[in-house]
Amino acid sequence: MFDALADGNEADPTVRPSDHADVQINGALPLAKRVGANPRELAQRVLEAGALEGVASTADVAGPGFINVNFAGSFLAEQLSDVADDERLGVPDADPSKTVVIDYSHPNVAKEMHVGHLRTTIIGDALTRILGFAGHDVIRENHIGDWGRPFGMLIEHLLDLGEDAAADGLTQGDLDGFYRAANRKFDADPEFAERSRHRVVLLQSGDSDTLVLWQRLVDLSTQYFNTVYDKLGVLLTDDDLAGESQYQALMPDTLARLEASGLLVDDDGARVVFPPGFTNRDGDPLPLIIQARTGGFNYATSDLACVIDRVERLHADLMLYVVDAGQSQHFQMVFEVARMAGWLDDTTEAVHVPFGVVLGEDRKRLRSRSGEPIRLVELIDEAVERADAAMAEKSPDLDAAERVVVAQAIGIGALKYAELSSDRVKDYVFDWDRMLSFDGNTGPYLQYAHARICSLFRRAEVDRASVRSSSIELGEPEEHALALRLLGYPTAIDTTLENYSPHKLCTYLYELSTDFTSFYERCPVLKADEPTRTSRLALCDLTARVLAHGLGLLGIEAPERM
């Protein structure tokens, strides 16, 4: 629709929202500079070309050469009815569609899940849903920590406790207790420590009895993780498990391939690769250690094996690693080595999607009063309890069974939305009252806007599907603004995926909600005469659909009443 600007001139075709009009078009400024013309005159010529006929109600040149456009109501209404008929709400299918492997959550076997896991799990899950809806082929990989030296002591501790007792503790969610007890014994009891070291050797050599015990630990832990995933409502299942153990067999080959490529260097008995540009404390080149002096492999090796596997077996075009920001140098080095070895290139890309720390009110890393990290399940349960208490107070007429379901949706939704609504790379302050507030950029506020629309339809006693194809008139400014916002959904998804930033989608949905409530205050729906009533119902219907859909992409439910 703005071809006049592009016109083969490589002008910036960007159309963006503006305070001064529905949208502003800035392309005339850079274009004028390139061709040495006066930007205002150029913009004027663009307008006179007449491409906005039937689209704009007003279009004029402003400031240094912006083109301000206000859309004609009839044009917006036409676009809206196309979107209303579209299952995808106007969002096009990705072209090309990529195979995206996304690595997130990755808890450790026989260790508790904490707030850090909450971030990777929630952000990863939202990105999975958004990428999938956008039309990509998404493969989830939960790279659990199920291998390594601690497993010697964990297995011995399992034997000492007896399998049944151990199973009780682990499935009850006392993973830290189990781990700490094993660790204490390891430090205090030389005989236990010796058994543990021997057990590691057995595990690594593939001793079948040991593997059975190891598998038992893994099964108990993943069973527990699944209860957490279930509470959280995330997509991960056992099918997505791709633990470190699974890459052990690939590591000798990874080493061999690095050796064959000539990248591998012997350094003080260890086998390493020196990616350029990394230095250590003393200013010397910093190596990525592939094989330790002891002959053992490192997590760098495992991550490289992982890259190879994802590229060659899964045919990934894009690999996302939703891992805390503290790992960023590690990933830079791993990816650099993978590029040097030719496993990654311009068409096969690996991206670290980092996130910051969760802070307490004191702006320090969130801890419990005793200084321990807070267990994820406790956070989840408290979120639901707090939501339930709010329901009891504010919606006493909701029946008990429904309240249980809705409290889940609101509590979990609030928790997730708080994670997702600020820029993931920054640290964020955890605050129950703020996240559960019904005012501001929160989950409950968005859910409330949706529930109000559902309520409207219950009272209207009309079938939502029947108003869907009705024609829409945009008389009031609030209707116009809401329409414009609704048409912005595809762009919101696009910008969200540009940098894998779910908070962009959150911001869009929040703005949609505020636009809706402004409309709702100013424009009576049920009391309006026809055809305005039906037109407004159609606007409401589309708003609710976009809200519910967008929340769905964030992994958040949109209850019909609350």
Place this chain on the structure above:
RNA sequence: GCGCUCGUAGCUCAAUGGAUAGAGCACUUGACUACGGAUCAAGCGGUUAGAGGUUCGACUCCUCUCGAGCGCGCCA
């Protein structure tokens, strides 16, 4: 010491190099026997940590300084 990330209203957060830096909370005021007030409208509040630079235009890009967090060789 080196590297990465961050620094925006009192607080919590936004702002694909575009016009007068926007929201929510808090504070002040207005609307209501309410299509769910769990709301809406408005006011107050800024040297975007500081200094240079690039640009028609900088919170955004570059350089330096200050401050905070994290990482920096055989754990994962």
